[in-house]
Amino acid sequence: MNQTVKTPEPPVESRPQQEGALIHKMRNPYWMAPMSGISEVCLRQIMDEMQAGVVISELVSAKGLIYSSGRTRQMIRVHEKPGTLIGVQLFGESADDIVEAARQVAETGAAFLDLNLGCPVKKVVKKGCGSALMRDPAKLETFLGKIKRGIDLPLTVKMRTGWNDAEITIHECVQAAYNAGCEWVAVHGRTRAQGYDGLADWDLIAEVKARAKLPIIGNGDVRSAETARRRLDETGVDAVMIGRGALRNPWIFKQCMRLMTDRRDPAPLELILRYKDLLEGVYETRRTLIYLRKLAAWLAFGYPGAAAFRGRMYQALSVNEVMECAQTFFDASSSLPVPKFEETEAFMMGGHG
Numbered sequence: 001m002n003q004t005v006k007t008p009e010p011p012v013e014s015r016p017q018q019e020g021a022l023i024h025k026m027r028n029p030y031w032m033a034p035m036s037g038i039s040e041v042c043l044r045q046i047m048d049e050m051q052a053g054v055v056i057s058e059l060v061s062a063k064g065l066i067y068s069s070g071r072t073r074q075m076i077r078v079h080e081k082p083g084t085l086i087g088v089q090l091f092g093e094s095a096d097d098i099v100e101a102a103r104q105v106a107e108t109g110a111a112f113l114d115l116n117l118g119c120p121v122k123k124v125v126k127k128g129c130g131s132a133l134m135r136d137p138a139k140l141e142t143f144l145g146k147i148k149r150g151i152d153l154p155l156t157v158k159m160r161t162g163w164n165d166a167e168i169t170i171h172e173c174v175q176a177a178y179n180a181g182c183e184w185v186a187v188h189g190r191t192r193a194q195g196y197d198g199l200a201d202w203d204l205i206a207e208v209k210a211r212a213k214l215p216i217i218g219n220g221d222v223r224s225a226e227t228a229r230r231r232l233d234e235t236g237v238d239a240v241m242i243g244r245g246a247l248r249n250p251w252i253f254k255q256c257m258r259l260m261t262d263r264r265d266p267a268p269l270e271l272i273l274r275y276k277d278l279l280e281g282v283y284e285t286r287r288t289l290i291y292l293r294k295l296a297a298w299l300a301f302g303y304p305g306a307a308a309f310r311g312r313m314y315q316a317l318s319v320n321e322v323m324e325c326a327q328t329f330f331d332a333s334s335s336l337p338v339p340k341f342e343e344t345e346a347f348m349m350g351g352h353g
């Protein structure tokens, strides 16, 4: 095994995220959360094939890797030809152990090393690992800084919001991660004391995002593509991480992608406006009016009040009148789902072909 000795660098005071930072290499902002006993190499490949934006291994003991059995080594395997960034998550109480284990991680072709600062399990926190590391942000910064300086792989972290309601240290720990040169922080919106009770605190995640100087990944209780998208929109996080939701619905990442495409599609009114601009460049007013009324009428099908709107369209005497009516109509229906157009529905039954 190649072991290069690195010269220690001075502590990193503050490290602005640079162009070409790891976050820019994500395939999309819907990620698979690491889950112990679950996120093994084959499931990771399935989630990659399902278009998860980033995939992370279950937590692996740094010590376990150093004194490794074949089984521990298998936990850090990266499947062939990954279509996205694959990270390996380690835990441990000693920065030296993590640095040493990171060499093995680098050899697998993993894109980054993720550190677990969220594990609530007694056996783990008793040794000062997992969420216990969040109790002392200054110590955490030293710990992360030491790891960062010792490894070549990009370093990321996953945290909870704190130890308990009286010890919400997330803001300080995010700052510590930033100071230490981490690429991003994934935040599971619960405290250690909460375990998996209650609901993840997405208001706090939004607050963390607003204050953080590095990318924030939000996590907790996302069960559908719609919720994932809403969390992205409402909190401004850089990505959403989905764990349990992807177990019963591994298609969730593809569904998120489809929703993203839909979102980029222009709304009916935007299409009408674009068509108007094009028509005006080609035809005189009368033809512009005729064609524009048709498109507006077609787009209204299926929405409440569509028949009356079509009636108004065919009586409209000017392009301005069409635009004003269309604006009122489509503004009122903007929050409604796109109407279904069934194969069996009669529509435009006369034609030349």
Ligand SMILES: Cc1cc2nc3c(=O)[nH]c(=O)nc-3n(C[C@H](O)[C@H](O)[C@H](O)COP(=O)(O)O)c2cc1C
Pocket (backbone or CB within 6 Å): 033, 034, 035, 036, 037, 038, 057, 058, 059, 089, 116, 118, 119, 158, 188, 219, 220, 221, 222, 241, 242, 243, 244, 245
């Ligand atoms: C069975 C199970 C195992 C988990 N193992 C890990 C782990 O190894 N590393 C980690 O950072 N988080 C682990 N988590 C936490 C998840 O990554 C995630 O933060 C949590 O489940 C909340 O997200 P969700 O509601 O989308 O599942 C685990 C969660 C579950 C349910």
